Amino acid sequence: MKPKVIIGIIAIIGFTTLLMVNFSNSISTYTNFAEAENRKSAHVVGKWEDSKAYGFSVEDKQFTFFMEDEAGNVRKVIYPKPKPNNFEQAEKLVVIGNMENGVFYANDMLMKCPSKYNATGEEAQFKPAEAEKS
Amino acid sequence: MIGVWGKIFINAAFVCSILAAVGYFLYSRNDQNRYFRASNWLFGLQGLFLIIASGLLVYIILTHQFNYYYVFNYTSSDLQLKYLVAAFWGGQEGSFMLWILFSFLIGCGLMKWTRKPYRGPVLLFLTLTQVFLFSMIAGIHIGDVAIGASPFRTIAEAMPNAPFIQANPDFVPTDGKGLNDLLKSPWMVIHPPILFIGFAMMTVPYCFAMAALWKEKYNEWIHPALPWTLGANVALLTAIFLGGYWAYVTLSFGGYWAWDPVENASLVPWLLGTAGIHTMIIQKKSSTSQKASIVFALLAYVAVVYETFLTRSGILEDASVHSFVDLGLYTQLVIFMVVMTGICLAMFAWRYKRLPSQQRESKLLSREFMTFAGAMILFLLALIITLGTSSPIIGRLFTANPTPPEISFYNDWTLPLAIIAAFFTVIGQYLFWRKQDAESLAQDLLLPVALTCVATLATIMIAEVYDLYSMVFMLAGWFAVIGNGVIMIRLMFKNPMLIGGSLTHVGFGLLLLGILASSLYNSNLLDEATQTYNAAVEQGEMTDSEGLPVRQKANFMQLKLNEPKVVNDRYLFTYEGYTLEDQERPGQQEYRIRIESLDGSGSTYLYPQVYPLSAASPGGAVQWSVDPDVKTGLTSDLYLYVAGSSYVERRNEQIEEQKKAGQQTAATPDTTKGQELALEEGEQIRVGGFDISLESFNQTSTEGLPDSTMIAVRARINVRHQASGDAQTLRPLFAIYTNQGKSWSYSPPQKLQGYDVSFRFTNIDPQTGEVTLEVEGIDETYKEEWVLVVAEEKPFISVVWLGTFVLMIGFSISIFRHWNRERRKE
Numbered sequence: 001m002k003p004k005v006i007i008g009i010i011a012i013i014g015f016t017t018l019l020m021v022n023f024s025n026s027i028s029t030y031t032n033f034a035e036a037e038n039r040k041s042a043h044v045v046g047k048w049e050d051s052k053a054y055g056f057s058v059e060d061k062q063f064t065f066f067m068e069d070e071a072g073n074v075r076k077v078i079y080p081k082p083k084p085n086n087f088e089q090a091e092k093l094v095v096i097g098n099m100e101n102g103v104f105y106a107n108d109m110l111m112k113c114p115s116k117y118n119a120t121g122e123e124a125q126f127k128p129a130e131a132e133k134s
Numbered sequence: 135m136i137g138v139w140g141k142i143f144i145n146a147a148f149v150c151s152i153l154a155a156v157g158y159f160l161y162s163r164n165d166q167n168r169y170f171r172a173s174n175w176l177f178g179l180q181g182l183f184l185i186i187a188s189g190l191l192v193y194i195i196l197t198h199q200f201n202y203y204y205v206f207n208y209t210s211s212d213l214q215l216k217y218l219v220a221a222f223w224g225g226q227e228g229s230f231m232l233w234i235l236f237s238f239l240i241g242c243g244l245m246k247w248t249r250k251p252y253r254g255p256v257l258l259f260l261t262l263t264q265v266f267l268f269s270m271i272a273g274i275h276i277g278d279v280a281i282g283a284s285p286f287r288t289i290a291e292a293m294p295n296a297p298f299i300q301a302n303p304d305f306v307p308t309d310g311k312g313l314n315d316l317l318k319s320p321w322m323v324i325h326p327p328i329l330f331i332g333f334a335m336m337t338v339p340y341c342f343a344m345a346a347l348w349k350e351k352y353n354e355w356i357h358p359a360l361p362w363t364l365g366a367n368v369a370l371l372t373a374i375f376l377g378g379y380w381a382y383v384t385l386s387f388g389g390y391w392a393w394d395p396v397e398n399a400s401l402v403p404w405l406l407g408t409a410g411i412h413t414m415i416i417q418k419k420s421s422t423s424q425k426a427s428i429v430f431a432l433l434a435y436v437a438v439v440y441e442t443f444l445t446r447s448g449i450l451e452d453a454s455v456h457s458f459v460d461l462g463l464y465t466q467l468v469i470f471m472v473v474m475t476g477i478c479l480a481m482f483a484w485r486y487k488r489l490p491s492q493q494r495e496s497k498l499l500s501r502e503f504m505t506f507a508g509a510m511i512l513f514l515l516a517l518i519i520t521l522g523t524s525s526p527i528i529g530r531l532f533t534a535n536p537t538p539p540e541i542s543f544y545n546d547w548t549l550p551l552a553i554i555a556a557f558f559t560v561i562g563q564y565l566f567w568r569k570q571d572a573e574s575l576a577q578d579l580l581l582p583v584a585l586t587c588v589a590t591l592a593t594i595m596i597a598e599v600y601d602l603y604s605m606v607f608m609l610a611g612w613f614a615v616i617g618n619g620v621i622m623i624r625l626m627f628k629n630p631m632l633i634g635g636s637l638t639h640v641g642f643g644l645l646l647l648g649i650l651a652s653s654l655y656n657s658n659l660l661d662e663a664t665q666t667y668n669a670a671v672e673q674g675e676m677t678d679s680e681g682l683p684v685r686q687k688a689n690f691m692q693l694k695l696n697e698p699k700v701v702n703d704r705y706l707f708t709y710e711g712y713t714l715e716d717q718e719r720p721g722q723q724e725y726r727i728r729i730e731s732l733d734g735s736g737s738t739y740l741y742p743q744v745y746p747l748s749a750a751s752p753g754g755a756v757q758w759s760v761d762p763d764v765k766t767g768l769t770s771d772l773y774l775y776v777a778g779s780s781y782v783e784r785r786n787e788q789i790e791e792q793k794k795a796g797q798q799t800a801a802t803p804d805t806t807k808g809q810e811l812a813l814e815e816g817e818q819i820r821v822g823g824f825d826i827s828l829e830s831f832n833q834t835s836t837e838g839l840p841d842s843t844m845i846a847v848r849a850r851i852n853v854r855h856q857a858s859g860d861a862q863t864l865r866p867l868f869a870i871y872t873n874q875g876k877s878w879s880y881s882p883p884q885k886l887q888g889y890d891v892s893f894r895f896t897n898i899d900p901q902t903g904e905v906t907l908e909v910e911g912i913d914e915t916y917k918e919e920w921v922l923v924v925a926e927e928k929p930f931i932s933v934v935w936l937g938t939f940v941l942m943i944g945f946s947i948s949i950f951r952h953w954n955r956e957r958r959k960e
């Protein structure tokens with residue numbers, strides 16, 4: 001084999017390995033609070049625990065609430081932005097951040113709201129025309 | 135009835151396209167003109183049926199026939215005409231139709247302009263792609279298997295299990311759900327059609343490459359294919375630009391690019407198409423790279439199909455803000471993808487041995503090598519972005535529930551490659567127009583290198599850039615702009631039609647400079663208190679009220695009504711109130727923020743909006759959405775959105791109370807007594823956020839009042855809500871009547887529209903002429919009006935747009951050049 005081909009193959013393998021290693025490091029997995037303790041950054045999926053106090057504080061410049069993850073752990077979450085406008089309606093939350101002393105510091109938060117496309121939500125929205133008028 | 139016709143026409147078109155494909159296949163094999171003629175007729179018929187079906191779809195949308203699922207799902211009767219028309223491509227089914235429609239028009243062009251021996255196979259493969267697209271909207275049911283989702287489905291067909299349908303199969307909703315508020319933007323009218331023009335045109339190089347493989351004519355196909363590929367590129371680039379601009383001015387993520395899967399979906403075919411353009415140009419000049427041209431032409435289309443699959447199968451539902459939802463087409467889309475890729479691979483493998491390969495290797499310093507290297511970098515970029523976008527699938531190799539990669543993954547891999555590419559463009563262009571050896575090249579490059587160094591050093595000093603990566607990035611950008619610019623100026627004197635390539639590369643350089651500058655200098659605008667707070671957070675000294683350490687900086691600030699705040703020592707921000715608007719989006723508030731430069735260079739206003747999403751969730755809760763405002767400047771943009779306001783909070787409280795009160799709202803006892811205000815004629819007072827003034831009071835007729843009424847007086851009071859500027863005139867009544875020898879006064883309350891406030895006119899002092907008003911619902915203490923704003927200064931975004939425009943112009947010049955040359959051959 002010509003040396004050029006060998007160099008080429010090594011370069012391709014090297015590039016691909018590096019790319020895949022970097023890719024695997026940059027993706028994360030959806031997890032729960034307990035496992036997030038051991039991670040630098042985690043995506044935790046869960047629901048808002050609405051029986052506990054929550055709210056945005058202008059002084060602290062942060063929004064705090066409690067979230068129950070899919071494994072049933074409830075933790076306090078601190079989000080350094082104003083309360084998202086549709087927070088209460090979200091049926092699922094994804095918080096992205098890290099755990100520290102039992103508190104989850106979210107840098108980002110995604111909300112999955114009852115979608116207008118979602119089949120079940122769709123049917124719930126339907127009311128017969130007569131009922132709507134009354 | 136129209137629905138039935140719609141379905142008939144779509145399926146007739148579907149059948150025609152299948153027959154046309156068969157006809158073109160026979161023509162390609164036997165070369166008998168009667169097959170070609172017959173297929174052309176079928177192809178035309180297919181187009182005719184499709185146009186009729188599209189007309190019917192537009193008709194049922196415009197006439198609000200909500201018994202059709204598509205009409206119900208994407209429109210409502212109050213929608214403006216432009217959005218009604220846009221609803222045609224607002225959903226998946228309609229957008230497939232639009233795609234085929236463009237594909238059909240392109241097919242007519244190909245029929246006219248493509249020569250033998252390619253024209254048979256080219257039309258065959260084009261029609262084949264249309265067959266697949268038709269199958270997505272056919273809406274045929276064979277047993278339990280459904281093929282496609284028809285845009286003419288009725289609600290009963292779409293949701294047979296819904297309880298109201300089972301109760302009454304002929305049920306017709308009174309109104310539709312309306313277009314998603316986020317899509318109610320003029321960009322919605324123009325962005326999707328251009329994107330589908332791009333997708334449809336990107337099919338053409340694929341068809342030509344397949345035809346080349348079939349007919350084993352590997353050289354000539356690029357001549358007709360090149361202008362089409364360039365055209366597809368311009369269309370996709372325009373669509374990407376429009377999408378980026380749309381996201382920038384209406385979404386609150388604060389930029390023009392977020393590596394969102396749907397954005398990537400249009401970028402990857404563009405990158406592969408551009409790679410194909412590079413190899414086609416080398417092939418044209420020196421008859422090499424035949425294999426690469428074919429591979430890229432095929433890949434660009436496979437990428438279109440793959441990205442269609444990713445965005446339409448629902449697989450990205452969690453990952454993207456705006457992907458479509460699965461319509462049950464998952465299996466069909468997989469088949470589409472597998473078959474298309476399979477045909478490509480099979481054809482390529484079948485011909486592989488007989489494909490021409492390069493005899494001698496290109497030198498490092500040759501235009502062939504440099505241009506090919508450019509194509510390879512574009513290919514790598516496409517590969518990396520596809521990898522990132524495919525994280526829901528490929529990520530499973532590494533972890534169970536993969537999330538999308540961090541943004542840094544894309545940036546860390548694509549930007550260094552772009553920097554390398556920037557250097558290559560200049561060397562490639564210098565080699566492209568003249569054969570050079572290292573020595574003459576060095577001599578030639580002297581001028582641009584010198585200019586680049588000056589420009590880079592000057593920028594580094596002026597802009598105070600001190601990190602090495604940014605310096606290299608900037609050097610690359612300037613080098614691409616100046617190096618290609620010099621060549622362009624030289625070519626301009628020879629023949630202005632030749633500058634397409636160099637102009638495109640200048641655009642690429644500008645784009646890099648724009649990306650660098652806008653990401654480097656993007657700064658949050660904050661008032662002093664917030665800046666101090668952030669500094670304390672950075673030091674780790676900040677704790678919140680519960681004693682927990684604060685780790686995250688704030689990116690927003692509070693502005694109180696009419697209280698100016700100094701921001702970043704350069705601006706004065708004042709919140710001057712809001713107006714309620716009820717036009718496109720009912721319940722929308724437009725906030726007025728005044729921004730004054732402290733150096734006295736004038737002031738400007740920004741009008742960010744907040745609006746409730748019309749698709750309210752059950753229970754009457756409101757979801758609020760924001761629409762930022764951007765003040766575009768030559769060197770810097772001001773970007774601002776309202777993240778929260780006292781109005782929104784009040785509305786939420788009201789809704790919450792209404793929900794709690796539920797059925798008993800009507801029975802609330804009237805026990806609370808309001809405050810009394812004494813006013814003289816012409817006097818104005820401020821109470822709890824309102825300006826109240828007494829204009830006049832006059833005696834009025836006693837008609838409609840009891841016969842015993844002695845006197846009736848109406849006051850004319852003007853009430854103005856300070857924050858919204860909403861002014862109303864109320865005319866409360868004060869009457870005195872006698873009953874059983876006694877006099878009684880009568881003062882019915884008058885409600886202030888839109889507020890929980892009412893006024894009663896309770897007394898007049900005959901001596902002073904002072905009027906007493908009793909006001910309910912206004913607190914004696916003034917309720918503060920405030921907004922939370924996120925403001926950013928974004929310099930040099932204009933350079934990003936400029937780079938994009940230059941790219942478009944460069945590509946367009948090349949289209950004209952190659953197209954004219956191709957036409958002249960006839």
